[in-house]
Amino acid sequence: MxxxxxxxxxxxxxxxxxxxxxxxxxxxxxxxxxxxxxxxxxxxxxxxxxxxxxxxxxxxxxAPTPCAYDPSQLVDWQQCFAQHGGQFSWVTQKTPMASAAVSDQMQLPPFAQVFEGEGLIQIAQLPVGFVRTFLHSDHYPRIWQTGEQATLLNTPADADVDWSSSWEALDSDRAAVLEVPAGTPVLKVVREWNIQHGGALRTVRLDQEWWRQHAVALCGHSAR
Structure with a gap:
């Protein structure tokens, strides 16, 4: 000390x-x-x-001054970090069968497909954030197949967000992407974008984000 x-x-x-x-x-x-x-x-x-x-x-x-980041806002990752010299790029875009956990979260039927994308945020050529997003196919019908770039701006305008944050030790795969040793603690943010559907809430988008500790300072409401 x-x-x-x-x-x-x-x-x-x-x-x-x-x-x-x-x-x-x-x-x-x-x-x-x-x-x-x-x-x-x-x-x-x-x-x-x-x-x-x-x-x-x-x-x-x-470390530089962290970027102010409000997960409750409907903004694009590229837009959010461009003012800090950040760049966002998709690493993968695919349409797999949804896992049991994602199916439960998004109220999907058995064996349903989900649009899944993984992206990377870099600032000054340093990887600072890794994101994974799951999109409900009923509400994003053209993502991936037509080469459309999925952004938060595609999310329905009436969607409400619920987000939470926690600390997590990186596994080897995500550690390699962020160029840090496995086990490095990072800030994890999870966002659920919900709409009213059939008298109940439906999650149309699920975001999972892993950030280097120095990269962002969280702000905004609806935080857990």
């Missing part, structure tokens, strides 16, 4: 500005007269607090 405090003091005073690369772990361990194991524990705490981030094979960097 003493190492964390000293590094944090230099960051807060601007001696280590956003984007600045920290010295190598060996040099930092020597500077603080400690072992690399202890040093890595201090760096992991700062990473979990969103004050620094790592790039595979490139080292540790001071």
């Amino acid at each position: 003493a190492i964390r405090q000293q590094l944090l003091a230099q960051i807060d005073r601007g001696l280590l500005p956003p984007g600045k690369k920290l010295p190598g772990e060996r040099q930092l361990a020597e500077t603080f007269s400690t072992t690399r194991v202890t040093l890595r524990e201090a760096l992991a705490v700062l990473e979990a607090e969103g004050r620094i981030y790592r790039r595979e094979r490139r080292g540790w960097f001071v």
Whole structure:
């Protein structure tokens, strides 16, 4: 914690500005007269607090100011992060048979298909967010087949959103996409877009999002 405090003091005073690369772990361990194991524990705490981030094979960097992100708003990922130099791109677009969990969530009949897409948000060429979205085929009839780009703007205008956030340790697949070691803690956001259908709520879109700790600061209403 003493190492964390000293590094944090230099960051807060601007001696280590956003984007600045920290010295190598060996040099930092020597500077603080400690072992690399202890040093890595201090760096992991700062990473979990969103004050620094790592790039595979490139080292540790001071994190920029996080992007304000309101999951309750009907905006496109590309639009939301473009002002921060962010770019969004689809990694996969497919139409598989819905899993049991997704079928329950979206009130789908057995063996029904669902439109599923996975995308990546990058800022300054650094992967900061990985998203997975499930779209109800009754309400998105042309997605994928015609090459249409699915965005939040395709969501019905009368849809209400319910969202929640939690911390999660990344599995190896998502860790590889975000270029961090497996087990790295990330912020997970889940959004359910619901409409009135037959006198009950139907989930027409389900978003699952995994964010590096330094990337976003959540704001808005309807949060759990």
